[in-house]
Each structure stands twice: as C-alpha cells, then as structure tokens.
Amino acid sequence: MNEATSLATAxxxxxxxxxxxxxxxxxxxARRPDRRRTLVHHGLELAVWEWGDETGQPILFAHGGFDFAxxxxxxxxxxxxxxxxxxxxxQRGHGDSGHAALYSWDADVRDMLAVLDSIGPDPIPILGxxxxxxxxxxxxxxVPHRITRFINVDGIPSQKNPPDxxxxxxxxxxxxxxxxxLDHRGRAGTKTRRPxxxxxxxxxxxKMNPRLSIEWLRYLVTVGARLDADGWRWKIDPxxxxxxxxxxxAAWSLxxxxxxxxxxxxxxxxxxxxMGWGTSEEGVLPYLPRDAELVTFEDTGHFVHIxxxxxxxxxxxxxxx
Amino acid sequence: xxxxxxxxxRVELALxxxxxxxxxxxxxxxxxxxxSPTELPAELGAWPGKVAALDFTGHGxxxxxxxGGYTAEVLMGDADTALQHLGEATVVGxxxxxxxxxxxxxxxxxxxxxxxxCDGLGLAGGGREPGSSSVVFPNPAASAPPDPFALAELxxxxxxxxxxxxxxxxxxxxSDLEQPVTVAxxxxxxxxxxxxxxxxxxxxxxxxALASYLVQLQAASLxxxxxxx
Numbered sequence: 012m013n014e015a016t017s018l019a020t021a022x023x024x025x026x027x028x029x030x031x032x033x034x035x036x037x038x039x040x041a042r043r044p045d046r047r048r049t050l051v052h053h054g055l056e057l058a059v060w061e062w063g064d065e066t067g068q069p070i071l072f073a074h075g076g077f078d079f080a081x082x083x084x085x086x087x088x089x090x091x092x093x094x095x096x097x098x099x100x101x102q103r104g105h106g107d108s109g110h111a112a113l114y115s116w117d118a119d120v121r122d123m124l125a126v127l128d129s130i131g132p133d134p135i136p137i138l139g140x141x142x143x144x145x146x147x148x149x150x151x152x153x154v155p156h157r158i159t160r161f162i163n164v165d166g167i168p169s170q171k172n173p174p175d176x177x178x179x180x181x182x183x184x185x186x187x188x189x190x191x192x193l194d195h196r197g198r199a200g201t202k203t204r205r206p207x208x209x210x211x212x213x214x215x216x217x218k219m220n221p222r223l224s225i226e227w228l229r230y231l232v233t234v235g236a237r238l239d240a241d242g243w244r245w246k247i248d249p250x251x252x253x254x255x256x257x258x259x260x261a262a263w264s265l266x267x268x269x270x271x272x273x274x275x276x277x278x279x280x281x282x283x284x285x286m287g288w289g290t291s292e293e294g295v296l297p298y299l300p301r302d303a304e305l306v307t308f309e310d311t312g313h314f315v316h317i318x319x320x321x322x323x324x325x326x327x328x329x330x331x332x
Numbered sequence: 333x334x335x336x337x338x339x340x341x342r343v344e345l346a347l348x349x350x351x352x353x354x355x356x357x358x359x360x361x362x363x364x365x366x367x368s369p370t371e372l373p374a375e376l377g378a379w380p381g382k383v384a385a386l387d388f389t390g391h392g393x394x395x396x397x398x399x400g401g402y403t404a405e406v407l408m409g410d411a412d413t414a415l416q417h418l419g420e421a422t423v424v425g426x427x428x429x430x431x432x433x434x435x436x437x438x439x440x441x442x443x444x445x446x447x448x449x450c451d452g453l454g455l456a457g458g459g460r461e462p463g464s465s466s467v468v469f470p471n472p473a474a475s476a477p478p479d480p481f482a483l484a485e486l487x488x489x490x491x492x493x494x495x496x497x498x499x500x501x502x503x504x505x506x507s508d509l510e511q512p513v514t515v516a517x518x519x520x521x522x523x524x525x526x527x528x529x530x531x532x533x534x535x536x537x538x539x540x541a542l543a544s545y546l547v548q549l550q551a552a553s554l555x556x557x558x559x560x561x
C-alpha cells in the first residue's frame with residue numbers, strides 16, 4: 012500500500028461514519044494533501060503532509076498556533092498546481108502529530124528544522140503563517156544557508172504595548188492567570204477535549220475565527236478533529252491553551268527579523284480579530300530586512316491566505332518567480 | 333527509601349522524602365543538571381518538619397520526556413505539583429531551582445511559606461534577552477539523566493529582570509509573610525540583582541533565612557483562630 016492510499020483510507024473512515032462529515036468535507040477548492048508521511052524526531056512522531064508533484068520545487072509551510080497543516084487545504088493546492096511540492100507538518104501536539112510532554116518555541120524551531128532536513132539538503136523557500144512565521148524567523152537566523160526566500164503571512168509581532176493598568180491591578184491579573192495556568196497543568200494529565208457535533212465544534216472555533224465562514228470551519232473539523240464514540244473532538248493536545256507563561260518581547264523577534272539575509276515577502280491582514288497580533292504597517296516598516304517587500308490587505312483579517320487564497324497565492328508565486 | 337511518584341501532565345516526577353516530621357514542610361529544588369540530595373544539606377541547618385526534595389523533569393529519578401521543549405515555566409509546574417502534594421511548604425532552591433522557587437513564590441503566594449534562593453548551577457540562565465539563534469540537537473544516545481535537552485535548553489532560558497520582579501511583587505502583595513523571598517546568593521545575575529533591589533526582599537545565609545521563616549510559621553500556627561476569641 013503506498014502512502015497516498017493509506018492517507019485516503021485514514022481520512023475517509025470517520026467521514027463515512029457521519030453523514031454530516033461527508034457534506035462538510037466537500038469545501039470548494041479544498042484538497043487534502045497528496046501524501047502523508049511520519050517523521051520520528053527524537054522519539055516524537057510528526058505528521059508531514061505534501062501537495063503536488065514529488066519532483067517539483069519544494070517549499071515548506073508552517074501553520075499557526077492551534078491550527079494544523081490542513082488549514083492550508085485551499086491555499087497549498089494553488090501553489091501545487093503551479094508546480095511546487097508544498098510540504099507542511101502538524102506541529103507537536105497539533106493535528107495528527109504526537110502529543111509531547113513538553114512544548115516550547117525552541118522545540119518548534121527544532122522540529123521545523125527536522126522537517127526541512129527530511130526534504131533534502133538544498134536550500135528552499137519557506138512560508139509561515141502567524142506563529143509559524145515567528146518560528147521561521149528564528150529558523151532562518153539559525154540556518155540562513157538553508158533558506159532561499161521567506162514569506163511571512165501575518166506572523167510579525169506588534170510592538171504595541173498592552174493598555175496600562177495600575178501596578179496593583181496588574182499583579183492581581185497576573186496572579187489569577189498564573190494560578191489558572193498551573194491549575195490547568197495540574198489537571199491536564201486526565202483532561203480530554205469536549206466532544207461535540209461537527210457543527211458544534213465549528214461554532215466553538217468561530218469564536219476564535221469570527222471572520223471565517225462556518226462552511227470552512229466545518230471542513231476544518233473533518234480534518235483537525237477525530238470521531239470518537241461520543242462525538243467529534245479536536246485532535247490538539249488538551250494541555251495546550253492560548254496564553255501560557257514565559258518571558259517574550261515583540262522586540263526580540265523584530266530585531267531578529269531585520270537582520271535576515273534572505274529575501275522576504277511580508278503579508279499583513281489589517282482587520283483586527285481575536286487571533287491576530289494587531290500589527291500595523293508603520294510598526295513593521297523599520298524592521299523589514301534588506302530588499303523585503305510588504306503587502307497589506309486592508310479588507311482582510313489574520314487568516315489572509317484563507318480569506319483571500321487566490322490573491323495571496325498570486326502574490327507569492329510572483330515573489331518566488 | 334523510594335520516592336513518592338507524582339504526575340505532572342505526561343511526566344512522572346520523583347519526590348524524595350528526606351525526613352518525616354511535624355509542622356511546616358520544607359521543599360528542596362536542585363540546580364541545573366543536578367539531582368535531589370539524599371539528606372538535608374548541613375548548610376540549611378535543622379528543620380523539625382517534613383523535608384522533601386524534588387527531581388525536576390529529565391533529572392534524577394523523574395522521567396525523561398521525548399524531544400525536549402524545556403522552559404522554566406514547565407519546571408514551575410513541576411514544583412507546583414510537589415507543592416500541591418505537600419499542601420504548604422517553605423521552598424529552598426539552588427541555581428535553576430532558586431529561579432523556580434521565585435516563580436513559584438509569586439504564582440502560589442499563599443502556599444509557599446517563604447522562598448530561599450541559593451547559589452547553584454543554572455542560576456543565570458540565558459541572560460536578560462535571547463542571544464543569536466541556534467538549533468541544538470543533543471546526541472540521542474545520551475539518554476541517561478540529566479536529559480541533554482534539559483541541559484541545553486535551560487542553560488539559555490531567558491530571564492529578564494522585570495519578569496523576575498513581577499513574581500517578587502506578586503509574592504510581596506499576596507503573601508502574609510513579611511519577607512516571602514530571601515536571597516542567599518553570592519552570585520547575582522541581572523535578574524537576581526533586580527530581585528534584591530525590590531522592597532521587601534530579605535538577604536540572609538540559608539540557615540538563618542530558614543530559621544527566621546520557621547519562627548514566623550510556628551508563631552502563626554500558635555495564634556488563636558477566630559473561633560477561639
């Protein structure tokens with residue numbers, strides 16, 4: 012059995028069991044990857060997905076936090092049809108990759124390098140959305156000789172400071188968040204994600220992705236969730252949740268970005284939304300590396316490539332040509 | 333004596349009980365690459381209550397996770413797991429463990445009954461901001477504890493001074509101890525120098541700091557409760 016056959020079998024099984032899934036899985040323009048392979052990286056299984064001809068020019072995509080490679084199911088085929096071999100992977104704890112004991116930014120950068128190594132030794136272009144764009148900035152700084160071009164899709168942090176609050180109140184806010192985070196970790200070993208119908212999961216996700224259509228979110232459920240006896244559940248590791256703790260400053264990423272020695276295309280969606288970073292054109296301009304291009308989409312939110320797949324693909328193909 | 337096994341998400345932690353006893357408990361946190369001592373170190377003096385020592389994830393007899401991903405915050409979760417088991421404890425940390433003791437004192441200001449920060453391995457971490465990027469691939473054959481991923485990742489874990497002082501302020505504001513954090517270190521990397529400058533942070537030798545906390549805790553336990561008034 013070849014890899015393509017096993018992929019079709021694995022994805023069609025739960026869909027066949029749920030009539031709503033069969034309908035949700037038919038999203039205009041969406042195409043599941045042509046190949047799936049498993050990369051075992053220091054004992055951790057990473058699900059690697061590929062669209063397009065295996066002999067095409069490779070390009071590596073990195074998805075955002077709480078997403079998975081399947082969120083490229085409309086966008087990636089547009090590049091694949093233009094001759095690219097698009098490779099992406101589910102980050103640790105996300106999608107079909109293994110749930111790790113530990114998660115960190117450094118670990119994600121290292122996992123990305125392992126996927127890059129699995130493609131081959133030649134330098135290739137990379138594209139990252141949101142957190143994936145942030146990881147890519149670190150990867151390029153660590154191994155600049157492995158990357159030819161860099162496309163950052165709304166993955167540039169904002170220098171904007173949070174609204175000021177009194178020191179006393181800030182301390183209490185931090186205290187509540189911290190104890191909440193530790194309590195969550197304390198329960199995480201026994202936690203599972205809440206089961207629901209396809210529509211229920213899609214509507215829950217819509218709170219984080221209010222600009223994306225319910226049809227697209229239902230489609231994502233058929234890829235990023237699994238069907239258990241009591242309903243559909245997101246596959247993402249239950250220990251992961253937005254927020255978390257650790258020192259992090261936008262300036263650290265911006266200072267890395269300005270130094271990058273590869274040509275960069277920066278794409279910003281300017282409409283604010285919950286998962287977005289609120290990054291403005293003025294905030295980015297001083298930190299663009301040499302010869303970088305900046306493209307803004309006024310009428311689009313954080314998920315630029317999902318809202319405007321054709322426009323983004325056309326711009327990316329032009330940049331790569 | 334075999335350690336108590338505690339679960340922190342997917343990691344099994346070893347909590348060594350060095351001494352049983354009545355009254356306030358003492359929790360020891362080791363430095364980077366170390367493991368728990370087998371007895372209460374002499375420099376800490378005597379402690380009448382229970383004394384427990386935690387092996388952090390990837391260290392000593394705790395389990396080694398696959399493929400790294402260490403952060404100080406996850407180790408704070410390790411220490412919190414031990415704290416939940418003990419209920420309340422005075423915490424003494426060496427090096428990396430000192431930084432974790434500070435984080436825990438800020439995160440659990442009621443349950444940490446004083447934190448004493450001592451010299452030891454991994455005190456400085458990666459400094460106030462990240463250096464140039466690099467990707468570390470430890471040798472997978474080196475699987476004995478300590479986990480090489482822990483050594484590599486926690487040695488460059490970033491520790492901005494204002495991040496550390498946020499935890500001190502939280503401990504100061506929410507603990508009922510007069511000086512919930514005491515610094516006993518001769519080495520003072522930037523984050524620790526900032527901590528010492530915060531109002532309400534004590535400085536003392538480890539044994540003196542512990543003796544002072546013990547007096548405060550014993551006095552608090554002798555005070556009549558509201559129902560006795």
